[in-house]
Structure formats: C-alpha cells, structure tokens
Amino acid sequence: MTTQDQGFLTQGGLSESPSDVDAAYLVVDHLSVRFPTYNGLVQAVTDLSYTVRRGQTLGIVGESGSGKSVSSMAVLGLHNPKSTRLEGSIKVGGKEVVGADDSQMRKMRGNDVAMIFQDALTALHPFYSVGHQISEAYRIHHSVSKSVAKKRAIEMLDRVGIPQARSRVDDYPHQFSGGMRQRAMIAMALVNDPTLLIADEPTTALDVTVQAQILDLLQDLQREFNSAIIIITHDLGVIAEMADDVLVMYAGRAVETGPTKLILTHPEMPYTWGLLSSVPDVTADTEARLIPIPGNPPSLLTPPTGCPFHPRCVHKDKVPGDLCVTTLPELAAAQVGVQHRRRCHLPDPESVYQTEVLPEIAPDLIDPATGEPIAALQEIDMAVLEAVAADNRPGVVSERQLRESGDDQVRPDQPATFSKENEDRHP
Amino acid sequence: MLGFLVRRLASAFLVLVLVSMAVFALFFLGPGNPARPLCDLNGRCTPEKLELLTEQMGLNDSVVHQYGIWAKGLVHDRQIDFGPTYDCQAPCLGISYSTREQVTTELKQKFPATLSLAIGGALTYLVVGVILGSIAAKFRGTSTDRGLVTFSLLVSSVPFYVVALLAWIFLSLTWKIFPDTSYHPITEGVGPWAWGLMLPWLVIGLTNSTVYARFTRGQMVETLSEDYVRTATAKGVRRNKVLFKHSLRASVVPIVTLFGLDFAFLLGGTVFTEYIFDIDGIGNWGIRAIRAPQDFPVITATVLIGAFFIVIANIVVDLMYSVLDPRVRVS
Numbered sequence: 001m002t003t004q005d006q007g008f009l010t011q012g013g014l015s016e017s018p019s020d021v022d023a024a025y026l027v028v029d030h031l032s033v034r035f036p037t038y039n040g041l042v043q044a045v046t047d048l049s050y051t052v053r054r055g056q057t058l059g060i061v062g063e064s065g066s067g068k069s070v071s072s073m074a075v076l077g078l079h080n081p082k083s084t085r086l087e088g089s090i091k092v093g094g095k096e097v098v099g100a101d102d103s104q105m106r107k108m109r110g111n112d113v114a115m116i117f118q119d120a121l122t123a124l125h126p127f128y129s130v131g132h133q134i135s136e137a138y139r140i141h142h143s144v145s146k147s148v149a150k151k152r153a154i155e156m157l158d159r160v161g162i163p164q165a166r167s168r169v170d171d172y173p174h175q176f177s178g179g180m181r182q183r184a185m186i187a188m189a190l191v192n193d194p195t196l197l198i199a200d201e202p203t204t205a206l207d208v209t210v211q212a213q214i215l216d217l218l219q220d221l222q223r224e225f226n227s228a229i230i231i232i233t234h235d236l237g238v239i240a241e242m243a244d245d246v247l248v249m250y251a252g253r254a255v256e257t258g259p260t261k262l263i264l265t266h267p268e269m270p271y272t273w274g275l276l277s278s279v280p281d282v283t284a285d286t287e288a289r290l291i292p293i294p295g296n297p298p299s300l301l302t303p304p305t306g307c308p309f310h311p312r313c314v315h316k317d318k319v320p321g322d323l324c325v326t327t328l329p330e331l332a333a334a335q336v337g338v339q340h341r342r343r344c345h346l347p348d349p350e351s352v353y354q355t356e357v358l359p360e361i362a363p364d365l366i367d368p369a370t371g372e373p374i375a376a377l378q379e380i381d382m383a384v385l386e387a388v389a390a391d392n393r394p395g396v397v398s399e400r401q402l403r404e405s406g407d408d409q410v411r412p413d414q415p416a417t418f419s420k421e422n423e424d425r426h427p
Numbered sequence: 428m429l430g431f432l433v434r435r436l437a438s439a440f441l442v443l444v445l446v447s448m449a450v451f452a453l454f455f456l457g458p459g460n461p462a463r464p465l466c467d468l469n470g471r472c473t474p475e476k477l478e479l480l481t482e483q484m485g486l487n488d489s490v491v492h493q494y495g496i497w498a499k500g501l502v503h504d505r506q507i508d509f510g511p512t513y514d515c516q517a518p519c520l521g522i523s524y525s526t527r528e529q530v531t532t533e534l535k536q537k538f539p540a541t542l543s544l545a546i547g548g549a550l551t552y553l554v555v556g557v558i559l560g561s562i563a564a565k566f567r568g569t570s571t572d573r574g575l576v577t578f579s580l581l582v583s584s585v586p587f588y589v590v591a592l593l594a595w596i597f598l599s600l601t602w603k604i605f606p607d608t609s610y611h612p613i614t615e616g617v618g619p620w621a622w623g624l625m626l627p628w629l630v631i632g633l634t635n636s637t638v639y640a641r642f643t644r645g646q647m648v649e650t651l652s653e654d655y656v657r658t659a660t661a662k663g664v665r666r667n668k669v670l671f672k673h674s675l676r677a678s679v680v681p682i683v684t685l686f687g688l689d690f691a692f693l694l695g696g697t698v699f700t701e702y703i704f705d706i707d708g709i710g711n712w713g714i715r716a717i718r719a720p721q722d723f724p725v726i727t728a729t730v731l732i733g734a735f736f737i738v739i740a741n742i743v744v745d746l747m748y749s750v751l752d753p754r755v756r757v758s
C-alpha cells in the first residue's frame with residue numbers, strides 16, 4: 001500500500017515528468033466553447049481539460065447537450081468561428097488548433113484527425129457515390145490519380161467488411177443498409193490512417209449485432225495503427241467494451257474521470273450513479289423498473305450555481321450547509337483508485353454508493369443477510385482495484401492541467417488511493 | 428422508366444386537349460360573334476355580310492361540332508371557307524384572319540426569334556443568379572450578403588417593362604451602346620444574332636436573376652448546414668470546394684425545377700421584351716392577335732403553344748430529377 005501511495009504522489013504531486021504531456025497526442029486544455037445567441041450566451045463546454053495518448057481509447061459519456069460532441073468538434077475546428085467563442089487550447093500532435101487558420105486546419109482534418117459522425121445517412125452526401133466520397137477524402141491528402149484513389153476506396157470498403165466491395169463502390173449511400181453506411185463512414189474516416197479517431201456515437205443507430213462488429217473493427221484498426229480513439233456515447237455498454245478511460249460530462253464540464261474499470265465499479269459522483277442506474281439489466285426481474293435520473297438536463301444559457309448537478313441530485317442533503325448550491329466542486333482526487341477524479345461535495349461518496357446506490361441498482365449483488373456485497377463481487381472488486389493500482393498510466397486529466405485549475409489539492413483527510421478505510425470494506 | 432414516360436405523355440396530351448377545349452369554348456361562348464372581326468377586316472361590315480360569313484364559317488353549328496372539325500384539322504388537311512376558300516394542311520390550326528396565312532406557317536416563322544430570346548435570357552439569369560446566390564450564401568450575415576439581397580429586392584420591385592423601356596431608351600437610343608436591337612436569324616451568322624439580341628438578353632437575364640439569386644441563396648444556406656457538408660469540411664475539403672461542389676450540388680434539384688418551368692414560360696412568348704424591342708416572335712404575334720380586330724386562330728395557337736411548352740417542361744424536369752438525384756433514379 002505504502003509503495004503505491006508513494007507511486008501516486010511521485011507521479012502526480014511532486015515531480016510531473018514532462019513526457020506525461022508530451023506523450024499525449026491530444027491535449028485539451030481549459031477549453032470553453034460558447035455560442036452567443038439572441039437569448040444570451042450558451043455555455044456548451046466550460047473549462048474542459050483532458051489528454052489522449054496514442055493507443056489509448058477515451059470514452060466520453062453524458063446526456064444529450066452535455067457538451068460531448070461540441071468539445072470534440074472543436075478538435076477538428078468544425079465550429080463556425082463567427083458564431084462560436086472558443087477559449088483555451090487544443091493541441092493535436094503538439095500543434096495548436098484553437099485560432100489556427102483554415103489552411104492549417106485543412107491539412108490536419110481527415111488526415112491526422114478523422115471523425116466518424118453519428119448518423120451516417122445524413123453525414124454521407126446523398127448525391128455522390130460511396131466510393132467517390134471515400135476517394136475524395138484520400139485524394140485531398142495524397143496526390144494520386146482517381147483510379148488509384150478508387151482502388152484505395154475499394155480496399156478500405158473491403159477492410160471494413162463490405163461484401164463485394166468492388167461492385168458496391170459505385171453505389172450511393174441510400175443503396176446501403178444502415179450498418180453498411182456506418183462501415184462506409186468508418187472506411188472514409190480511416191482512409192488516411194489517422195492518428196486520432198473521434199467516433200461520435202458510431203453505433204447508436206445500429207442493431208446490437210452490427211454494433212459489436214463495428215466496435216471490433218475499431219479495436220482491430222487501433223491495434224494496427226496504434227491510433228488514439230475518442231468514443232463519444234451515452235451507452236455504458238460500449239464504454240465497458242471499448243474504453244480504457246472515461247470522462248463523464250455534465251452541463252459542459254468534466255464531472256468524473258478515471259480508468260473505465262474504476263468508474264464502472266466505484267463511481268463517486270451522483271450523476272455517474274444515475275447513468276449506471278439507467279442501464280437495463282438483462283438478468284434482472286422483468287418487473288424491475290429502471291431508475292431514471294430525475295429532472296431534465298440544465299439550461300446551458302443559465303447554468304445552475306454551484307455544482308451543476310445539484311438541482312437533480314438526490315444526495316445533496318448529505319452535504320453540510322448549502323455547499324452544493326453555492327460552490328462548484330473541484331475535480332478532486334477520488335476516494336478509490338489512482339487517477340480517479342470527481343467533482344462532488346459528498347464527504348464519503350464511496351460509502352453512499354456501496355450502501356445506498358448499489359443495493360438499489362443491483363439488488364442481486366448484495367447479500368440480504370449482511371447487507372454487504374456478495375463474495376463473488378468482492379473478489380472481482382479486489383481484482384479490479386489491484387489491476388488499477390498496478391497500472392501506472394497517466395490520468396485523463398494531466399497533473400499540470402489540474403494544478404492550473406487549482407483542482408490539484410489532495411485532501412489530507414482523503415488519501416487519493418484506496419485507503420485503509422476502503423480495505424476495511426473489502427476485506 | 429418507359430412506363431413512367433408513357434403515363435406522363437398521356438397525361439400531358441390530356442392536359443393539352445383540355446386547354447384547347449377551354450380556349451375554343453371561351454371564344455364561342457363569349458359575347459359577340461366570332462365572325463365579326465373578320466367581317467370588319469373587309470371594308471364596311473353590313474349585317475348581311477356578317478350573316479353570310481357566319482354561315483360560311485359554320486358558326487351556326489354547335490360548338491361541339493365546330494371543335495370536332497377544328498380538332499380533325501390537326502391530323503387531316505381541311506378547307507376553310509371565309510368567302511374565299513383556303514387550303515389548310517395538317518396540322519391545321521386555322522388561317523390567320525389578318526394575313527390569310529396558315530397559322531402553323533406563321534408559327535414556324537416567328538418561333539426562332541422567341542427561342543433565341545429565351546435561350547440567351549434564361550442562360551443569363553441562371554448563371555448570374557446562381558453565382559450571386561452562392562456568393563451571398565458564402566458570406567451570409569455579412570454586408571456582402573445584405574447588399575446582394577437588398578439589390579435583388581430593389582431590382583425585382585421595379586416592373587419588368589420599366590426596366591426594359593429604360594434599357595432600350597438609354598442603352599440603345601441615347602448612349603448607343605447597343606444600337607441595333609433586332610433579331611437576325613442565327614443562319615445569318617452567330618455574331619449578328621448574338622449582338623442584336625444582347626440587350627434583350629441582358630434585360631431578361633438581370634431582372635430575372637434576382638429570383639434565382641435569392642432562391643439559390645436560400646437553398647445553399649440550408650444545405651450548408653447539412654451534416655454531409657460538415658463531413659466534407661471534416662475530410663479537409665477546401666472551403667470553396669465545399670461550397671461550390673458539395674453544397675451547390677445538393678441545391679441544384681430545386682433550382683433546375685424552377686428553371687425548367689421558367690424557361691417553358693419564356694418559350695410561350697416573351698411578350699414585353701418582344702414588344703419593347705420590336706422583335707417579331709410569338710409574344711408580339713399574340714399581342715397583335717388580341718388587339719381588335721381579334722385574330723382568333725392566332726390567339727388559339729399562341730395559347731396552345733404556351734401550354735405545350737409548360738407541359739413538356741414538366742416532363743423534362745421530372746426526367747431531370749432522375750438524372751440529378753440518384754435516390755429517385757429508377758433502376
């Protein structure tokens with residue numbers, strides 16, 4: 001335990017190695033995206049920082065309007081500069097994106113960074129053949145003849161598993177099925193072997209069998225090219241399958257971040273609990289009801305004061321005073337696990353989760369006699385915690401970024417790794 | 428595809444039959460005797476003379492019977508009797524009262540002038556309008572955009588004949604930039620043909636281009652916010668290419684629809700233009716026919732030719748859809 005504590009401190013608080021940030025391919029630093037409208041300023045993304053390294057998959061989760069897509073579209077500079085206020089910094093492979101001119105952006109778009117858009121039917125041009133659209137993407141960044149580019153398009157379609165790619169290459173998007181369109185979209189995004197791939201809900205419109213195939217495909221391609229992947233989704237199943245790390249967003253801010261295994265097993269932010277409770281459990285009783293998050297996502301025109309989640313938070317009575325309403329919690333080190341951070345005032349979220357939330361969302365995992373998690377779960381949990389503790393990868397939010405936010409204080413009363421106290425709970 | 432074409436042609440034919448019936452009925456059910464203008468054309472029209480003409484022309488027969496004879500003339504040669512007897516070869520649309528020429532012969536003479544006017548004018552407004560509209564869409568919200576939209580509203584708020592008259596008075600008569608505005612058949616050389624029609628083309632083109640500019644702008648602003656246009660930007664396509672390839676390509680279908688119908692309308696006779704610039708085309712011919720003494724066979728012919736082009740244009744536009752939009756292409 002002691003060595004691990006030191007390991008964390010060495011890595012985080014004391015001497016942050018510069019390679020930590022340098023190794024990250026994408027560094028988003030204190031990014032704010034705001035849209036002036038007639039009704040006021042829409043604060044779509046506020047003070048968002050994260051990093052993604054090559055070979056890493058970061059999952060960004062959150063409800064519609066939480067800023068997931070807006071923040072990743074900013075990486076490609078897809079917001080109209082006239083109607084968007086961008087602040088902060090986005091560095092792709094060391095190059096600054098915010099404020100870059102169109103010709104610099106053009107070289108990067110589709111080449112270093114490619115995006116898979118959500119709905120392939122509307123994201124593909126209805127009047128151009130699939131092959132034309134893929135080879136166009138290739139020819140922008142490679143000076144090759146049309147026939148060479150078309151060969152490349154066929155090769156890509158073949159690779160994403162389109163049967164008879166040679167004859168389907170001249171088809172129009174409407175002649176493809178939903179799954180094939182999504183594959184074609186992926187083929188188009190991958191045609192230039194991008195270093196960073198942003199997949200915005202790539203499987204939302206697809207049935208589950210096709211969904212699994214698409215996710216496998218992305219993983220294969222990541223292995224092949226050591227690409228960085230950002231997967232934007234509200235499907236925690238996809239996150240569990242794909243992501244190494246998770247960034248949970250709410251009202252344009254990061255509210256919880258950490259290794260996927262930890263976020264799914266030891267979430268410490270009531271909003272993340274809400275997301276987990278909303279997942280249907282196939283093994284559960286058919287009479288069991290899903291537990292939705294009460295209320296609606298907040299208005300981004302007039303975000304709530306204090307913690308943005310407080311109007312919907314059912315646990316805010318456990319926080320002394322009106323801290324939730326008045327003060328924005330910092331993205332502080334969580335109780336359990338290295339590199340796990342959350343924005344919450346709850347003094348002991350871990351015990352609230354174990355004693356109140358878990359029994360409600362997964363009653364079959366709780367021993368009715370003792371009120372403790374069943375033995376099998378405890379075993380799995382220990383394995384997860386050990387695996388996470390042994391993992392010394394840098395966090396999603398770099399230590400430098402946290403220092404600059406003033407979010408870096410490791411509270412003396414709450415050690416930032418799983419502590420004696422936690423060990424007591426998981427003997 | 429063939430079935431579609433046959434169905435469309437059949438319904439087009441039906442529309443033309445109905446139009447011809449309507450026009451025919453209007454003249455015969457309207458006030459006054461259709462023989463009257465003809466009677467007026469030959470010196471003093473006495474009641475006896477009028478009665479004789481009415482009898483000769485078969486106007487005492489039922490309208491249905493007369494329509495039958497008229498319609499039969501479209502496929503068979505027939506003879507027309509108004510005092511002297513005239514041979515009218517199929518397709519026979521009658522004999523002009525004023526010139527005593529076959530209407531179809533006159534139509535063939537007048538049509539090339541109207542066709543020339545329509546082609547040049549329509550191409551001018553299509554090209555100018557689409558370019559201005561695209562530019563306005565590209566710079567939407569800026570002063571360039573507002574300037575173009577305001578200018579376009581100003582131009583389209585002035586009646587066409589005022590613009591045409593002013594252009595003729597100043598550009599042709601006073602400043603002599605286009606001294607000769609008249610129709611020379613293209614067979615006499617492309618130069619004189621184009622130069623003689625240049626001013627009418629510019630007048631038709633520039634005044635109508637405002638409609639196309641605003642329409643194109645609207646379409647482009649809409650397609651520019653489409654997901655697939657964003658995809659093109661995300662691929663790294665240049666801004667101008669995003670605009671003039673991806674966005675314009677998606678806007679082209681409704682523009683072609685509008686253009687097809689407008690062009691057909693022009694072919695039916697560019698009335699004001701021909702009148703002001705004194706070009707002997709379908710429009711001028713029709714106007715002369717309407718003025719007393721009315722030339723009924725000519726009026727019928729001009730109405731029918733107008734309807735014919737509108738109906739054909741509709742079919743052509745529908746066929747164009749399947750060329751332009753792969754989603755409606757019938758395999």
